Amino acid sequence: MSDESTMKIDAKLGLDVFKLDKEPHIVIDTEVCRTLCVDRACLYVCPASLYELDDTGRMTVNWEGCLECGTCMICCDKRALTWKYPRGPYGVQYRMS
Amino acid sequence: MEKVECIVVGGGLAGLSAAYGLADAGVEVMVLERGDYSGAKNVTGGRLYASPIRSFYPELWEEAPFERAVARELVTMLGDGAQTTIEVASDRFTADPPQSYTVLRARFDQWLAEKVGEKGGMVVPNMKVDALLREEGRIIGIRAGEDEIGADVVIVAEGVLRLLSSEAGLAAEPVDRDHALGFKEVIELPPGVIEDRWHLNPGEGAAQLFLGNVTDGMLGGGFLYTNKESISLGVVVGMKAMRERAEKAKPQDASESYQLLDRFKALPQIRPLVAGGTVAEYSAHAIPEGGIAAVPKLAGDGYLMAGDAAGLALNALITVRGMDFAIASGYYAAEAVKAAKARADFSAAGLAGYEASLRGSFVLKDLQTASQIPAFMENPRLFTHYPRAVSRLLEQIYTVGPGPTPGLFKTAWGGIRRDFMNTGTVKDAWSARRI
Known part of the structure; x- marks a missing residue:
């Protein structure tokens, strides 16, 4: 990723307009992640790289940068995610796409 | 509960197309869009094939904010260090009128939402629908936050994830x-x-x-x-x-x-x-990308499904379509609702013309024609072996090394035998006859 034509994912997300809610629209049942899931597909599939394991090995999601594609929800076969669209005025607002 | 004749869930191309047709016919229609504006949550690749939809709302496409009329079609096969590009240009791709255009959705959908407004339709932004209201098996309206709004018919154009329709039991949850x-x-x-x-x-x-x-x-x-x-x-x-x-x-x-x-x-x-x-x-x-097998039930008592929510998109490897299907399904949804209103029958039977129209049109016909493509595309050789093999073959044909160069036929035939004539590729060719 040293090439100058590529950008860090955070910088890419920084180009987008987000209107932030106080409430998360993705909630993880971390107990399901811990006890049932070994594949952790969410870590791979999210195009915004929002999923992370914290220091204690607990799954977290930085939902603020969510592009609302739903890929994590579809790929989570353990059904650990409660995934909704952000409320009315919130979430990503594409200006071009 | 407040009530309108028709609620459209989702102000993307399917929903707006439906609303345009309904508003034009004087049907009271309200589009609920969760983004700041239509297009705010939408993404295309993207190209819109206009030829299939030009006869619907012909007055619209003259002034539509397309980006560019596609004059050149390229497919590039990327191998290891070698690539092959097939480039096709035809006067007929851009003959008056052009068959397809690139688009950006924020601009395009906002324009269509304005057109709906000019016809008297209402497009409400920042309005996320939380549930479809169901009573005795019939969809009777929607809930958005604290508000409930009733409707004779709800056009569900909520997009690919179909969170609301699967919650209401109208369609299966999306699968990987x-x-x-x-x-x-x-x-x-x-x-x-x-x-x-x-x-x-x-x-x-x-x-x-x-x-x-x-x-x-x-x-x-x-x-x-x-x-x-x-x-x-x-x-x-x-x-x-x-x-x-x-x-x-x-x-x-x-x-x-x-x-x-x-x-x-x-x-x-x-x-x-x-x-x-x-x-x-x-x-x-x-x-x-599930093709026709993944299309849910398209209509029932008090509702219709349109656009991505109804799985109406087609990746046929070379042509990738969805927005034309969305606009067409919206058009036919509006036609079906107008007919249902004329008979005052918004039951599944009253709305049955919708599926019949889609079956009679390119929408379900093209999906049916392409019914084997999703299975065909599960073959990983399409994404590994063939792009590499094509590029390797052509690279060898174009290579002049330090020593003697074998004849053209020998080089080509050798490459074809090596990469295109084994049991795997013969099997692939056999399954390709159905795409």
Whole structure:
């Protein structure tokens, strides 16, 4: 990723307009992640790289940068995610796409 | 409970197309859009095939804010260090009228929403629908926050994830097998640079698809569409293939899907195409790719399903379509609602004309024609072996080494026998007869 034509994912997300809610629209049942899931597909599939394991090995999601594609929800076969669209005025607002 | 004749859930192309037809016929219609404006949550690759939909609302397409009329079609097969591009240009692609255009959704959908407004339809932004209201098996309206609004009929154009319709039991939840993830950068470049790089006349555009060294062998590929003052460069990758990859990944493998685009963009074949450009936006969206087998029930008592929510999209490898299907399904949904209103019958029987129209039109006919494509595309050789083999064969034909060079036929035949005449490829050719 040293090439100058590529950008860090955070910088890419920084180009987008987000209107932030106080409430998360993705909630993880971390107990399901811990006890049932070994594949952790969410870590791979999210195009915004929002999923992370914290220091204690607990799954977290930085939902603020969510592009609302739903890929994590579809790929989570353990059904650990409660995934909704952000409320009315919130979430990503594409200006071009 | 407040009540209108028709509620449209989702102000994308399917919903707006339906609302335009209804408002034009004097039906009271309210479009509920969760974004700040129509298009705020939408992503296309993207190209809209206009030929299939031109006869619907012909007055609209003359003034539509298209980006460029696609004059050049390119498919690039990326091998290991070698690539092959097939470029097709035809006067007929851009003959008056052109068959397809590149588009950007924020501009395009906002324009269509304005047109709906001019016809007297109401488009309400920032209005996220939380549930479809169901009573005795019939959809009777929607709930948005604290508000409930009733309707004679609800057109469900909520998009690919169909959170509301699956919750209400109208359609199955989306599954990985039937969907792909698409993500892209919009990269700004001056119009003159775009026209030079893709050999275009002013106003004309190019559509370029990439197979091979893009998706790490997973189902999918790269795409590039030229807009007026930008290009859309992105990757599509099958969700089932991604999940299987995650299953097989070793713990130390920290790669993530988003890096596919970075690696694609950094390829020596792609770098000159994006050089000097400024990334202006990064976006991602799920894409329905399950074909006709994944299309849910299209109508029932008090509701119709349209656009991506109804799985109406078609990746036929070379042609990738969805927006024309969305606009067509919206058009036919409006026709069906008008007919139902005339008979004052919004039951499944009263709305049955919708599915009949879609079956009689290109929408379900083309999906039926392509019914074997989703299974065909699960073959990983399409994304690994063939792009490499084609490029290797042509590279050898064009190679002059230090020693004697074998004859053209011998080189070609040797390459064909090596890469295209074994049990796997013969099997692939046999299954390709049905696509």
